[in-house]
Amino acid sequence: MSKPILILVAVVFVGLVAGLGEGIGRHGINPFTIAVVAIILGSLTSIVKTLSKTQVAEVPETDQRLSELEKRITDMQDIIISIDDRLQRLNSGTTKQTDATSD
Numbered sequence: 001m002s003k004p005i006l007i008l009v010a011v012v013f014v015g016l017v018a019g020l021g022e023g024i025g026r027h028g029i030n031p032f033t034i035a036v037v038a039i040i041l042g043s044l045t046s047i048v049k050t051l052s053k054t055q056v057a058e059v060p061e062t063d064q065r066l067s068e069l070e071k072r073i074t075d076m077q078d079i080i081i082s083i084d085d086r087l088q089r090l091n092s093g094t095t096k097q098t099d100a101t102s103d
């Protein structure tokens with residue numbers, strides 16, 4: 001989603017929360033006001049979801065890039081697992097040598 005839209009949504013949300021807090025402070029809790037705020041927040045949420053879906057759909061190579069990223073992460077996991085196995089073998093070898101010398 002574009003930065004100006006995110007800033008606009010954030011400003012509207014902060015203004016809504018501040019206005020609601022001020023209204024509750026002055027007049028108490030008004031169910032009508034809370035209903036209006038809920039409707040506005042629901043509308044903002046649906047707008048944000050719609051905009052975020054269209055932005056992802058516009059990038060055609062997204063699936064390809066995600067599969068490449070998944071392959072790289074899998075390769076990194078394999079490397080980390082092999083390093084962990086080597087360290088465990090070194091630790092078990094050191095422990096066996098320490099036990100043998102202490103007897």
